[in-house]
Amino acid sequence: MKTAYIMQKEIKESILTPKGFLWYILTSIILSILSYLFLTNSELSLLDQGQMLYMIMNFITALGILIGLVFGADAFAGEIERGTLEALFLSPASKMEIAMGKLGAAISNWGIIFAISLPYLFVVGKGGQNVLTGIVYLLILGTLLAITFSAFSMGLSARIKSMKNSLIISFFMFLLAGAPIFLSAALRRTWFGRILDLINPFADAINTFDSVVIDSQGFSYQAGRVAIICGYTLLSLWFLKRSVSGLEM
Amino acid sequence: MKKSSLLLSTIFLAILVNYVPASAASRVAVSIDPPSVQANMGDKITYTGTITNNSGKAIDNVIAYISLANVTQGKEAPMDLEDWSANKAIKVDAIPPHGTYEGKWPMRLIDSGSYVAYITVVDKNDNIPISSMMSHLEIKRILRLNPNNVLPVALGEPVLIGIVFMVIAFKRRSRVK
Numbered sequence: 001m002k003t004a005y006i007m008q009k010e011i012k013e014s015i016l017t018p019k020g021f022l023w024y025i026l027t028s029i030i031l032s033i034l035s036y037l038f039l040t041n042s043e044l045s046l047l048d049q050g051q052m053l054y055m056i057m058n059f060i061t062a063l064g065i066l067i068g069l070v071f072g073a074d075a076f077a078g079e080i081e082r083g084t085l086e087a088l089f090l091s092p093a094s095k096m097e098i099a100m101g102k103l104g105a106a107i108s109n110w111g112i113i114f115a116i117s118l119p120y121l122f123v124v125g126k127g128g129q130n131v132l133t134g135i136v137y138l139l140i141l142g143t144l145l146a147i148t149f150s151a152f153s154m155g156l157s158a159r160i161k162s163m164k165n166s167l168i169i170s171f172f173m174f175l176l177a178g179a180p181i182f183l184s185a186a187l188r189r190t191w192f193g194r195i196l197d198l199i200n201p202f203a204d205a206i207n208t209f210d211s212v213v214i215d216s217q218g219f220s221y222q223a224g225r226v227a228i229i230c231g232y233t234l235l236s237l238w239f240l241k242r243s244v245s246g247l248e249m
Numbered sequence: 250m251k252k253s254s255l256l257l258s259t260i261f262l263a264i265l266v267n268y269v270p271a272s273a274a275s276r277v278a279v280s281i282d283p284p285s286v287q288a289n290m291g292d293k294i295t296y297t298g299t300i301t302n303n304s305g306k307a308i309d310n311v312i313a314y315i316s317l318a319n320v321t322q323g324k325e326a327p328m329d330l331e332d333w334s335a336n337k338a339i340k341v342d343a344i345p346p347h348g349t350y351e352g353k354w355p356m357r358l359i360d361s362g363s364y365v366a367y368i369t370v371v372d373k374n375d376n377i378p379i380s381s382m383m384s385h386l387e388i389k390r391i392l393r394l395n396p397n398n399v400l401p402v403a404l405g406e407p408v409l410i411g412i413v414f415m416v417i418a419f420k421r422r423s424r425v426k
Contacts, residue, residue, distance in 0.1 A: 018418040021410070028410050032403035039399045049291065116410070119402045126398060214334070214357075 002093040006101025011108055014071065027063060027113055031120045034059065038124055049128025050214045056124050057138050057209045060117045061145060062178065064110045065202065068146045069170040071106040072153025075099075076247065077163035099158075099244045103150055110146035114139060134213040141205045141226070144233045148201060149173070151236040155243035177202035198225075201232045276304035277311065277344075279370045281381040290361050290391045296335075296354045298368035298381065302344040312371045314338035315354045317386075321362035332359055361390035 014020050038052045079085035088098060118135070125131035152173065157166040179196060180188060180203040187193050197203040204225040211217045282297045296315060302308050315335055317328040330336040335356040344350050354368075365383040372379070 016417060018414060018421065021414040021417060025407060025410050025414060028407040032407055035399050036403045116406065119406060123399050123402045 007104035010105030053125040068150035073167040077157040106150035155240040158243040
């Protein structure tokens, strides 16, 4: 109940504000440009429908992670810097309830991004293969990744108590997670690339999207990667719990 | 004149009799199926390569891979099969004497034009790589240009979110007042 109240308060303060809403306008503008280019540019439109859907899904996932990281970095360090954490701690809610409320708000944010992206996904994937399955996977894996990265960033924010520093570290983590995008296909096939692909939750997600949407492979192919992502989610929640319980004024 | 014609014919015949194609001389032979394909862009096809061990001894560690060359006039070039999702080479551990191995190469057709596909087998004990006959591939151009579908969403959604944004801003302002 208290968690729900904190979550509602966070959503009102961070998401349902004109400034918070700018994220969503920008998200929809970027998605509009991308999908328009995919479907009208003669070079890009040579791509298979599944390939276009896969690329849009990767972009939406990355965007969800990025926004989750920013929300997470602000969660405790931002409250400390604004001098509002003391008042929050004086409320009847426990530290963990506060953390869960803030995490809930971050996940709601991902939910809004996912809802915004739905019309684009349907338009880009129209007539293509595995559109609905791909969208279900995006919802599940995107939510798990949003929890993972937001919880990690929130834990970091509670430990470091500096928004700037926790944001910088979170961005480094984001770049590390996005490393597969920068590596060539040949490099990804080396033992190092394969290990990096396997232990990296973001790479696991994009490889799952590839496998589901483009290669039409079933859940048995995805189980291992989904399990790794679930493992990271639990690990980051544990990290958040440890970080918040040690948080002192 | 007759003598020289006879001599030339004899030489030609001798060359013809002695000429043995590489695939026949080799203990490995490879074939590709289907021999020709007509498809549309975006379709998925599968090439099947059959590797036959013609010798009485088992062969091991043979590598087989598919190649694709664009033969459209003015666009002649070998293709990077990574984009066509068919870049995987197959390593065959062993083929028994006079046995066969069947490999499959699924391929997504991402561009139009005339192509030839062939499968090559590399045996480390043989200096000559063995290639199959060429399979002719004709891909019809299909452009997925549908701006009419994307435009309402691409223009409408940012506008819709903008309206919600303005409503929130207006409500906030009136609450402050």
